[in-house]
Amino acid sequence: MARVLIQMPSRARRGEVIEVRATIAHPMETGFRPGADGRPVARNILQRFNCRYNGELVFSVELHPAISANPYLSFYTVATDSGTLELEWLGENGFRQLERRALQVT
Amino acid sequence: MRRGWGLLAALALLGCTAPPTLLAPPPPPQRSGFADMGAATQAMQREDGANPAMLWVQDGQQLWGQAPAAQSKACASCHGEVVSLRGVAARYPAWDTLLQRPVNLGNRINLCRQRHQGQPAWPAEHASLLGLEALVGLQSRGLPIAPPADPRLEPFRERGAALFSQRIGQFDLSCAICHDQLAGGRLAGVTIPQGQANGYPLYRLEWQDLGSLPRRIRNCMTGVRAQPLPAHSVEMVELELHLARRALGMAVETPAVRP
Numbered sequence: 546m547a548r549v550l551i552q553m554p555s556r557a558r559r560g561e562v563i564e565v566r567a568t569i570a571h572p573m574e575t576g577f578r579p580g581a582d583g584r585p586v587a588r589n590i591l592q593r594f595n596c597r598y599n600g601e602l603v604f605s606v607e608l609h610p611a612i613s614a615n616p617y618l619s620f621y622t623v624a625t626d627s628g629t630l631e632l633e634w635l636g637e638n639g640f641r642q643l644e645r646r647a648l649q650v651t
Numbered sequence: 652m653r654r655g656w657g658l659l660a661a662l663a664l665l666g667c668t669a670p671p672t673l674l675a676p677p678p679p680p681q682r683s684g685f686a687d688m689g690a691a692t693q694a695m696q697r698e699d700g701a702n703p704a705m706l707w708v709q710d711g712q713q714l715w716g717q718a719p720a721a722q723s724k725a726c727a728s729c730h731g732e733v734v735s736l737r738g739v740a741a742r743y744p745a746w747d748t749l750l751q752r753p754v755n756l757g758n759r760i761n762l763c764r765q766r767h768q769g770q771p772a773w774p775a776e777h778a779s780l781l782g783l784e785a786l787v788g789l790q791s792r793g794l795p796i797a798p799p800a801d802p803r804l805e806p807f808r809e810r811g812a813a814l815f816s817q818r819i820g821q822f823d824l825s826c827a828i829c830h831d832q833l834a835g836g837r838l839a840g841v842t843i844p845q846g847q848a849n850g851y852p853l854y855r856l857e858w859q860d861l862g863s864l865p866r867r868i869r870n871c872m873t874g875v876r877a878q879p880l881p882a883h884s885v886e887m888v889e890l891e892l893h894l895a896r897r898a899l900g901m902a903v904e905t906p907a908v909r910p
Binding site for chain 2: 548617
Protein backbone atom coordinates (compact mmCIF):
# COMPACT_ATOMS: atom_id res chain seq x y z
CA MET A 546 0.00 0.00 0.00
CA ALA A 547 1.60 3.21 -1.10
CA ARG A 548 1.09 6.41 0.77
CA VAL A 549 -0.97 9.06 -0.96
CA LEU A 550 -1.85 12.70 -0.30
CA ILE A 551 -4.93 13.97 -2.11
CA GLN A 552 -6.34 17.46 -1.84
CA MET A 553 -9.67 18.34 -3.39
CA PRO A 554 -12.89 19.95 -2.20
CA SER A 555 -15.49 17.55 -0.84
CA ARG A 556 -18.36 19.70 -2.10
CA ALA A 557 -18.78 22.05 -5.04
CA ARG A 558 -21.46 23.95 -6.97
CA ARG A 559 -22.64 22.50 -10.30
CA GLY A 560 -20.46 23.78 -13.11
CA GLU A 561 -17.69 24.87 -10.75
CA VAL A 562 -14.10 24.18 -11.79
CA ILE A 563 -12.37 22.21 -9.03
CA GLU A 564 -8.68 21.54 -8.55
CA VAL A 565 -7.39 18.11 -7.60
CA ARG A 566 -3.86 17.73 -6.24
CA ALA A 567 -2.29 14.37 -5.63
CA THR A 568 1.10 13.18 -4.39
CA ILE A 569 2.09 9.54 -4.17
CA ALA A 570 5.11 8.02 -2.41
CA HIS A 571 7.09 6.26 -5.12
CA PRO A 572 10.87 6.00 -5.72
CA MET A 573 10.62 6.61 -9.52
CA GLU A 574 13.91 4.76 -9.92
CA THR A 575 15.22 5.70 -13.36
CA GLY A 576 17.20 2.54 -14.15
CA PHE A 577 20.29 4.63 -14.94
CA ARG A 578 21.51 5.10 -11.40
CA PRO A 579 24.30 2.84 -10.10
CA GLY A 580 23.60 1.17 -6.78
CA ALA A 581 26.03 0.53 -3.92
CA ASP A 582 27.53 -2.41 -5.85
CA GLY A 583 28.15 -0.30 -8.97
CA ARG A 584 25.51 -2.01 -11.07
CA PRO A 585 22.48 -0.04 -12.28
CA VAL A 586 19.45 -0.22 -10.00
CA ALA A 587 16.54 -1.81 -11.88
CA ARG A 588 14.08 0.67 -13.28
CA ASN A 589 10.94 1.10 -11.21
CA ILE A 590 8.68 3.94 -12.30
CA LEU A 591 5.05 4.83 -12.44
CA GLN A 592 3.89 4.72 -16.03
CA ARG A 593 0.37 6.03 -15.95
CA PHE A 594 -2.06 8.03 -13.89
CA ASN A 595 -5.80 8.05 -14.58
CA CYS A 596 -8.57 10.01 -12.97
CA ARG A 597 -12.13 8.84 -13.54
CA TYR A 598 -15.12 10.93 -12.51
CA ASN A 599 -18.16 8.64 -12.13
CA GLY A 600 -16.45 6.19 -14.47
CA GLU A 601 -15.57 8.76 -17.14
CA LEU A 602 -11.87 9.42 -17.77
CA VAL A 603 -11.31 13.14 -17.13
CA PHE A 604 -7.53 13.27 -16.84
CA SER A 605 -4.60 10.98 -17.52
CA VAL A 606 -0.82 11.25 -17.55
CA GLU A 607 2.02 9.20 -18.97
CA LEU A 608 5.01 9.26 -16.65
CA HIS A 609 8.64 8.78 -17.68
CA PRO A 610 11.99 8.10 -15.96
CA ALA A 611 13.00 11.78 -15.70
CA ILE A 612 10.14 12.54 -13.29
CA SER A 613 11.19 12.97 -9.67
CA ALA A 614 10.40 10.62 -6.80
CA ASN A 615 7.04 11.11 -5.05
CA PRO A 616 5.45 12.76 -8.12
CA TYR A 617 2.94 15.55 -7.54
CA LEU A 618 0.11 16.07 -10.03
CA SER A 619 -2.39 18.88 -10.11
CA PHE A 620 -5.30 19.20 -12.53
CA TYR A 621 -8.77 20.65 -12.91
CA THR A 622 -12.16 19.21 -13.71
CA VAL A 623 -15.71 20.56 -13.83
CA ALA A 624 -18.09 19.45 -11.08
CA THR A 625 -21.09 18.02 -12.94
CA ASP A 626 -22.75 15.43 -10.68
CA SER A 627 -22.32 14.09 -7.18
CA GLY A 628 -20.26 10.94 -7.18
CA THR A 629 -16.73 9.64 -6.80
CA LEU A 630 -13.38 10.50 -8.30
CA GLU A 631 -11.17 7.47 -8.79
CA LEU A 632 -7.46 8.19 -8.88
CA GLU A 633 -5.37 5.37 -10.20
CA TRP A 634 -1.60 5.05 -10.44
CA LEU A 635 -0.13 2.25 -12.54
CA GLY A 636 3.52 1.33 -12.49
CA GLU A 637 6.10 -1.29 -13.20
CA ASN A 638 6.12 -4.71 -11.52
CA GLY A 639 2.34 -4.69 -11.43
CA PHE A 640 2.11 -1.63 -9.20
CA ARG A 641 -1.42 -0.33 -8.86
CA GLN A 642 -2.86 2.13 -6.40
CA LEU A 643 -6.51 3.11 -6.45
CA GLU A 644 -7.95 5.90 -4.31
CA ARG A 645 -11.57 7.02 -4.20
CA ARG A 646 -12.81 10.40 -3.06
CA ALA A 647 -16.43 11.48 -2.84
CA LEU A 648 -17.60 14.78 -4.34
CA GLN A 649 -20.91 16.35 -3.34
CA VAL A 650 -22.33 18.63 -6.04
CA THR A 651 -25.06 21.08 -5.05
CA MET B 652 32.97 41.23 -8.94
CA ARG B 653 36.49 42.28 -7.89
CA ARG B 654 35.00 44.53 -5.23
CA GLY B 655 32.89 41.65 -3.97
CA TRP B 656 35.95 39.46 -3.48
CA GLY B 657 37.73 42.31 -1.71
CA LEU B 658 34.86 42.58 0.69
CA LEU B 659 34.90 38.84 1.31
CA ALA B 660 38.63 38.98 1.94
CA ALA B 661 38.14 41.85 4.35
CA LEU B 662 35.46 39.91 6.17
CA ALA B 663 37.71 36.90 6.37
CA LEU B 664 40.51 39.08 7.73
CA LEU B 665 38.19 40.56 10.32
CA GLY B 666 37.25 37.06 11.28
CA CYS B 667 40.91 36.21 11.76
CA THR B 668 41.94 39.25 13.77
CA ALA B 669 38.95 39.19 16.10
CA PRO B 670 37.91 35.59 16.55
CA PRO B 671 34.36 35.47 17.88
CA THR B 672 34.13 33.91 21.34
CA LEU B 673 32.87 30.38 21.06
CA LEU B 674 29.83 30.91 23.20
CA ALA B 675 28.64 34.17 21.69
CA PRO B 676 25.30 34.00 19.89
CA PRO B 677 25.48 34.22 16.09
CA PRO B 678 25.55 37.63 14.47
CA PRO B 679 21.90 38.70 14.26
CA PRO B 680 19.55 38.63 12.52
CA GLN B 681 18.95 34.91 12.19
CA ARG B 682 17.69 33.94 8.77
CA SER B 683 15.87 30.71 8.02
CA GLY B 684 16.90 28.80 4.91
CA PHE B 685 13.27 29.26 3.89
CA ALA B 686 13.97 32.90 3.02
CA ASP B 687 16.67 31.93 0.50
CA MET B 688 14.53 29.44 -1.42
CA GLY B 689 12.74 30.02 -4.70
CA ALA B 690 9.05 30.93 -4.66
CA ALA B 691 8.02 27.47 -5.92
CA THR B 692 9.90 25.65 -3.16
CA GLN B 693 8.49 28.04 -0.56
CA ALA B 694 4.99 27.31 -1.82
CA MET B 695 5.69 23.59 -1.41
CA GLN B 696 6.55 24.06 2.24
CA ARG B 697 3.70 26.45 2.98
CA GLU B 698 1.04 24.05 1.84
CA ASP B 699 0.70 20.70 3.56
CA GLY B 700 -1.01 19.20 0.51
CA ALA B 701 2.04 19.91 -1.65
CA ASN B 702 4.68 19.06 0.95
CA PRO B 703 5.94 15.51 0.25
CA ALA B 704 7.15 15.25 3.86
CA MET B 705 3.50 14.86 4.83
CA LEU B 706 3.67 11.35 3.34
CA TRP B 707 6.06 10.44 6.16
CA VAL B 708 3.92 12.27 8.73
CA GLN B 709 0.98 10.13 7.60
CA ASP B 710 3.15 7.08 8.24
CA GLY B 711 4.11 8.41 11.66
CA GLN B 712 0.48 8.95 12.54
CA GLN B 713 -0.22 5.30 11.82
CA LEU B 714 2.79 4.09 13.81
CA TRP B 715 1.76 6.30 16.72
CA GLY B 716 -1.50 4.43 17.20
CA GLN B 717 -0.39 0.84 16.63
CA ALA B 718 1.63 -1.43 18.90
CA PRO B 719 4.75 -2.76 17.11
CA ALA B 720 4.18 -6.26 18.55
CA ALA B 721 1.26 -8.07 20.14
CA GLN B 722 2.48 -7.78 23.74
CA SER B 723 3.98 -4.27 23.58
CA LYS B 724 2.40 -0.84 23.87
CA ALA B 725 1.78 1.76 21.19
CA CYS B 726 3.15 5.32 21.53
CA ALA B 727 -0.43 6.42 22.12
CA SER B 728 -0.87 4.07 25.11
CA CYS B 729 1.51 6.22 27.20
CA HIS B 730 1.50 9.61 25.47
CA GLY B 731 -2.15 9.76 24.39
CA GLU B 732 -2.88 12.06 21.50
CA VAL B 733 0.26 13.20 19.72
CA VAL B 734 -0.82 16.83 20.30
CA SER B 735 0.29 16.34 23.92
CA LEU B 736 3.89 16.49 22.62
CA ARG B 737 3.46 20.10 21.50
CA GLY B 738 6.68 21.98 22.21
CA VAL B 739 8.80 18.87 22.79
CA ALA B 740 10.70 18.98 19.50
CA ALA B 741 11.51 22.67 20.09
CA ARG B 742 13.62 21.84 23.15
CA TYR B 743 15.62 18.85 21.88
CA PRO B 744 18.46 17.72 22.20
CA ALA B 745 17.83 17.12 25.90
CA TRP B 746 19.43 15.21 28.79
CA ASP B 747 18.84 11.49 29.26
CA THR B 748 19.26 10.44 32.90
CA LEU B 749 19.91 6.77 32.20
CA LEU B 750 22.56 7.35 29.56
CA GLN B 751 24.00 10.37 31.39
CA ARG B 752 24.33 12.23 28.13
CA PRO B 753 22.21 14.41 25.82
CA VAL B 754 20.13 12.76 23.13
CA ASN B 755 18.37 14.16 20.09
CA LEU B 756 14.75 13.55 19.17
CA GLY B 757 15.57 10.57 16.95
CA ASN B 758 17.62 8.96 19.75
CA ARG B 759 14.79 9.62 22.19
CA ILE B 760 12.24 7.88 19.96
CA ASN B 761 14.59 4.92 19.58
CA LEU B 762 15.23 4.78 23.34
CA CYS B 763 11.50 4.84 24.02
CA ARG B 764 11.16 2.02 21.53
CA GLN B 765 13.83 -0.05 23.26
CA ARG B 766 12.86 0.68 26.87
CA HIS B 767 9.08 0.70 26.71
CA GLN B 768 8.17 -1.24 23.61
CA GLY B 769 10.89 -3.89 23.81
CA GLN B 770 11.80 -3.43 20.16
CA PRO B 771 15.23 -3.04 18.55
CA ALA B 772 16.26 0.50 17.67
CA TRP B 773 15.70 1.62 14.10
CA PRO B 774 18.86 2.35 12.12
CA ALA B 775 19.62 5.98 11.22
CA GLU B 776 17.37 7.39 8.47
CA HIS B 777 14.85 4.57 8.77
CA ALA B 778 11.58 5.72 7.18
CA SER B 779 9.53 4.83 10.28
CA LEU B 780 11.90 6.71 12.58
CA LEU B 781 11.77 9.76 10.32
CA GLY B 782 7.99 9.47 10.16
CA LEU B 783 7.61 9.59 13.95
CA GLU B 784 10.22 12.32 14.22
CA ALA B 785 8.38 14.41 11.64
CA LEU B 786 5.07 13.80 13.37
CA VAL B 787 6.42 14.89 16.76
CA GLY B 788 8.23 17.84 15.16
CA LEU B 789 5.05 18.93 13.41
CA GLN B 790 3.34 19.38 16.80
CA SER B 791 5.82 22.18 17.55
CA ARG B 792 5.53 23.92 14.21
CA GLY B 793 5.49 27.68 14.65
CA LEU B 794 6.78 27.56 18.23
CA PRO B 795 10.14 29.22 19.02
CA ILE B 796 13.14 26.92 19.38
CA ALA B 797 13.80 26.80 23.13
CA PRO B 798 16.86 24.74 24.14
CA PRO B 799 16.68 23.84 27.86
CA ALA B 800 18.89 25.75 30.31
CA ASP B 801 20.10 22.48 31.81
CA PRO B 802 23.59 22.94 33.33
CA ARG B 803 24.42 19.29 32.57
CA LEU B 804 24.13 20.10 28.86
CA GLU B 805 26.63 22.97 29.01
CA PRO B 806 29.90 21.05 28.60
CA PHE B 807 28.42 19.16 25.63
CA ARG B 808 27.13 22.37 24.10
CA GLU B 809 30.55 23.97 24.45
CA ARG B 810 32.21 21.04 22.73
CA GLY B 811 29.61 21.37 19.98
CA ALA B 812 30.45 25.04 19.58
CA ALA B 813 34.16 24.19 19.36
CA LEU B 814 33.39 21.54 16.75
CA PHE B 815 31.40 24.12 14.80
CA SER B 816 34.45 26.37 14.48
CA GLN B 817 36.94 23.52 14.02
CA ARG B 818 38.48 23.42 10.53
CA ILE B 819 37.99 19.97 9.02
CA GLY B 820 38.60 18.03 5.83
CA GLN B 821 40.80 18.50 2.80
CA PHE B 822 39.09 21.83 2.16
CA ASP B 823 40.10 22.90 5.66
CA LEU B 824 36.79 24.63 6.32
CA SER B 825 34.78 24.88 9.51
CA CYS B 826 31.01 25.12 9.71
CA ALA B 827 31.44 28.66 11.02
CA ILE B 828 33.44 29.89 8.02
CA CYS B 829 30.59 29.29 5.59
CA HIS B 830 27.52 29.52 7.78
CA ASP B 831 28.52 32.38 10.10
CA GLN B 832 31.09 34.46 8.25
CA LEU B 833 30.11 33.91 4.62
CA ALA B 834 26.37 33.27 5.01
CA GLY B 835 24.39 35.28 2.49
CA GLY B 836 27.27 35.13 0.00
CA ARG B 837 27.26 32.92 -3.07
CA LEU B 838 28.71 29.49 -3.65
CA ALA B 839 28.47 28.52 -7.32
CA GLY B 840 25.32 30.53 -7.88
CA VAL B 841 23.62 29.34 -4.71
CA THR B 842 23.11 31.57 -1.68
CA ILE B 843 25.01 30.22 1.32
CA PRO B 844 22.42 29.75 4.08
CA GLN B 845 23.10 30.31 7.76
CA GLY B 846 22.53 26.61 8.24
CA GLN B 847 19.86 27.10 10.86
CA ALA B 848 18.47 23.80 12.07
CA ASN B 849 14.83 24.80 12.46
CA GLY B 850 12.98 22.44 10.14
CA TYR B 851 14.37 18.93 10.58
CA PRO B 852 13.55 16.30 9.58
CA LEU B 853 13.00 17.96 6.21
CA TYR B 854 12.27 16.97 2.64
CA ARG B 855 15.25 17.86 0.51
CA LEU B 856 14.60 18.02 -3.21
CA GLU B 857 18.18 16.96 -3.91
CA TRP B 858 17.67 13.78 -1.86
CA GLN B 859 14.10 13.28 -3.10
CA ASP B 860 13.65 12.04 0.41
CA LEU B 861 13.01 13.06 3.99
CA GLY B 862 16.24 13.35 5.99
CA SER B 863 17.36 14.14 9.51
CA LEU B 864 19.77 16.80 10.73
CA PRO B 865 22.60 14.24 11.19
CA ARG B 866 22.18 13.28 7.54
CA ARG B 867 22.49 16.92 6.48
CA ILE B 868 25.55 17.46 8.67
CA ARG B 869 27.21 14.31 7.35
CA ASN B 870 26.42 15.52 3.85
CA CYS B 871 28.16 18.83 4.53
CA MET B 872 31.17 17.04 6.05
CA THR B 873 31.54 14.89 2.95
CA GLY B 874 31.26 18.12 0.96
CA VAL B 875 34.38 19.56 2.59
CA ARG B 876 36.03 16.16 2.15
CA ALA B 877 36.19 15.33 5.84
CA GLN B 878 35.47 12.02 7.53
CA PRO B 879 31.79 12.42 8.47
CA LEU B 880 30.80 11.85 12.09
CA PRO B 881 28.78 8.67 12.71
CA ALA B 882 25.06 9.48 12.74
CA HIS B 883 24.49 8.24 16.29
CA SER B 884 27.68 9.66 17.86
CA VAL B 885 27.81 11.93 20.90
CA GLU B 886 29.72 14.51 18.82
CA MET B 887 26.74 14.75 16.48
CA VAL B 888 24.43 15.51 19.41
CA GLU B 889 26.95 18.07 20.69
CA LEU B 890 26.85 19.80 17.33
CA GLU B 891 23.06 19.67 17.40
CA LEU B 892 23.07 21.25 20.86
CA HIS B 893 25.12 24.15 19.54
CA LEU B 894 22.85 24.48 16.50
CA ALA B 895 19.78 24.58 18.76
CA ARG B 896 21.24 27.48 20.74
CA ARG B 897 22.22 29.18 17.52
CA ALA B 898 18.60 28.93 16.31
CA LEU B 899 17.19 30.03 19.69
CA GLY B 900 13.85 31.76 19.23
CA MET B 901 13.43 30.87 15.56
CA ALA B 902 10.12 29.32 14.58
CA VAL B 903 10.10 25.55 14.11
CA GLU B 904 9.31 24.73 10.46
CA THR B 905 9.24 20.93 10.72
CA PRO B 906 8.71 19.29 8.29
CA ALA B 907 10.40 21.86 6.04
CA VAL B 908 11.23 21.63 2.34
CA ARG B 909 14.69 22.62 1.13
CA PRO B 910 16.30 22.54 -2.31
